[in-house]
Amino acid sequence: MFFRIFLTFILSSGAAFATSTPAPLTGKELAAVAKVEAVSIPAPAEAMAALSKVAKPNWQSRYRAPIPTTFSSRAQIALNIGGLIADGYIAVEAEDAQQVKNTGKDIIALAKCLAVSESVIARGNSIFEFAERNEWNTLKEELEATQNEVKLSLEQQHDSGLVYFVSIGAWIRGTEVISGWIADNYTPASAKLLRQPEIVALMQTKLNELPAKAKADPLVSDLIARLPELQNAVSFSSDKSPTQNEVKSVKEISGKLMANISTKQNAKEAK
């Protein structure tokens, strides 16, 4: 497969290939590694693609009941937009056009609460159109583009602290779904997919960097308090497969976090 790609490049651009083996990174180089939300936090679709290689998940069985779309806490809105983006990927994997449209409608409703730009609304409309035409691969790109449009809009509103919330919501919901399926259909190979110690660590770092006012939001403070538990659950050794009970633990922790994120009561308390 790779050879075919190389051949394409060789034929089209006269590409050259490196052959020397690089030296291991030094301690100084390891300390200089940048962690950047845009590329360091994977899209939920990546986890779903990986799971689909070792199993044939019934993605429709992972749908959840519709969530409220009238939160008053901006942090909670951003977290739930992320969660809905992950729901969108699930519906795309299930190739369920109606569910994609339902999710897209909820994303737009929540995005409007953040007073995001018209470009986000336009993205939402594109999701509808691609769903109508069953363009599943394009929809995956469109969902990530929508997520990024929301983030951009938040940055433009000088709300860059909320940008991470979108990614956090998406990753937690994705983890809930993936771990839920693996817990119900356990194999050691699929369980190893859940190993992601650095993602939660990055989330914790970013949440702790938020201004005190943002951290005072009850939902945010609860998230900061509970993330170490999730961090611990997905931080197993690379040569180990978590047991079924350990996978269930990931499912329960991420499920509780997601339930809390999508419960409207939190928004009321935050006010």
Next chain:
Amino acid sequence: MRTFFLPLLLVASLTTQASMEPADNMPSDAEVKAHTSALEVAGAFSNDGFKSRDGHIFGKIARKEPKFIQVNLYSGNQYWFIAAASSPAKRIVVTIYDEKGKPIPSEPYESNTQAAAGFSPQTSGPYIVRVEELEGDPAAFCLLYSYK
């Protein structure tokens, strides 16, 4: 189909970048050129079923000053990490390391100011992408990745 949407994706994603250095939100001309060049390579991989992440990062690159970026990957997927630099860079290279800094065998692609490394991780978790300028003067670069 993918080619048709490429301009749309470019316009949208130019506004969704992250920078490794403090910078204004809007990318410079050099960063835009580097991003366009990286997307060009990613477009070639899309013909083989690879999906490009919309997220990407910009930075400054210079000889003997490589940049290291953490990515978090899923075992079983195939990935291509694609970097491109603007002029006056002349040649760059992309290398992959595991979380402890050990080099990972990868399929390299180098074509002057465009470079990529492809591999399929055996273990889920963090990896490090190194982007290095081998020839040329300090320039802007863009890194993105594709997966399937």
